[in-house]
Amino acid sequence: MKSFLPVTLTFKVGISRCVAVFWENGRTIHSIRTLKTPSDGSLVPESILDGYLEKEHPIERVFLSSVSSFWSASFSEYFRKRLSIAPVLFSLSTYPFPINYAPPDSMGSDRLLSVLGVVERFPHFVEKSFAVADFGSHTTMTVFHNGQVIGGSIASGIPLSLGVIGGGRVVLGDPGRTLRPSRISFPGGSTEESIQAGTVLGAVRSVEGLLFDAEDSLGCSLELFLTGGLAPIVKPMFHRPCFMDRHLLHRGAIRLLRGESEGQMTRSDAQKSV
Ligand SMILES: Nc1ncnc2c1ncn2[C@@H]1O[C@H](COP(=O)(O)OP(=O)(O)OP(=O)(O)O)[C@@H](O)[C@H]1O
Numbered sequence: 001m002k003s004f005l006p007v008t009l010t011f012k013v014g015i016s017r018c019v020a021v022f023w024e025n026g027r028t029i030h031s032i033r034t035l036k037t038p039s040d041g042s043l044v045p046e047s048i049l050d051g052y053l054e055k056e057h058p059i060e061r062v063f064l065s066s067v068s069s070f071w072s073a074s075f076s077e078y079f080r081k082r083l084s085i086a087p088v089l090f091s092l093s094t095y096p097f098p099i100n101y102a103p104p105d106s107m108g109s110d111r112l113l114s115v116l117g118v119v120e121r122f123p124h125f126v127e128k129s130f131a132v133a134d135f136g137s138h139t140t141m142t143v144f145h146n147g148q149v150i151g152g153s154i155a156s157g158i159p160l161s162l163g164v165i166g167g168g169r170v171v172l173g174d175p176g177r178t179l180r181p182s183r184i185s186f187p188g189g190s191t192e193e194s195i196q197a198g199t200v201l202g203a204v205r206s207v208e209g210l211l212f213d214a215e216d217s218l219g220c221s222l223e224l225f226l227t228g229g230l231a232p233i234v235k236p237m238f239h240r241p242c243f244m245d246r247h248l249l250h251r252g253a254i255r256l257l258r259g260e261s262e263g264q265m266t267r268s269d270a271q272k273s274v
Pocket residue numbers: 013014015016017135136137138159175176177179228229230233
């Protein structure tokens with residue numbers, strides 16, 4: 001007899017890549033697929049859903065994360081047509097933590113989801129203070145403190161910075177090919193090494209420096225989590241210990257979908273114990 005295993009899909013549309021994570025039982029990753037971000041949702045390659053259109057692994061729910069409303073609309077349309085499912089989009093009303101940011105709904109949902117992803121993966125961190133550093137098209141930091149999301153930093157990302165050095169005309173060719181972390185040293189002994197030191201190592205030291213500033217102003221230490229496509233490349237460059245999980249956003253998304261925010265869990269657990 002064939003097994004029957006409905007899956008949930010969390011789908012992130014990024015500036016450079018889309019990442020699809022298929023989940024079983026709302027908790028365990030069944031598979032992860034990536035594709036180059038197509039210019040709109042009607043151009044998603046069919047292969048992204050291979051194996052999940054048969055009866056054994058039907059897709060039951062889709063969560064769609066995108067920081068662009070154009071992409072949200074065009075990818076929603078794709079899933080509606082392809083699966084007859086209207087994807088769930090991020091909504092502040094189901095986010096389990098207060099957002100101390102002005103205004104709260106201006107914070108990128110990718111940042112909020114990654115913070116929630118830390119708590120999904122390490123539930124006891126809901127009691128702690130931590131920062132998520134996302135190394136992607138942008139380098140962002142988002143701080144969680146006293147049970148709230150309290151802000152952080154946004155900078156242009158390493159690929160963007162590499163691309164604009166020298167007005168975009170210099171020396172490096174394809175930034176993707178020139179990110180060679182094993183060769184990054186400071187002082188950089190050539191143009192390439194100097195640019196690598198300035199942009200890649202510089203981005204890492206900037207995150208570390210900002211973290212010290214945040215610890216100073218908050219008066220507590222912050223645990224550091226790295227996420228985003230470049231996290232594996234930058235992790236070895238950090239002086240301070242850090243956790244790495246490339247898919248924090250998806251972990252946050254699956255938690256939001258399960259509707260098991262800490263508050264709700266506490267309430268239902270409390271009811272059970274009555
Ligand atoms: N090994 C690598 N060398 C160079 N660049 C890389 C490498 N791996 C990923 N990248 C680039 O790093 C960037 C970040 O990837 P990632 O998928 O995390 O972007 P993102 O920030 O999540 O996407 P977006 O900002 O588009 O949402 C992309 O521009 C990607 O092309």
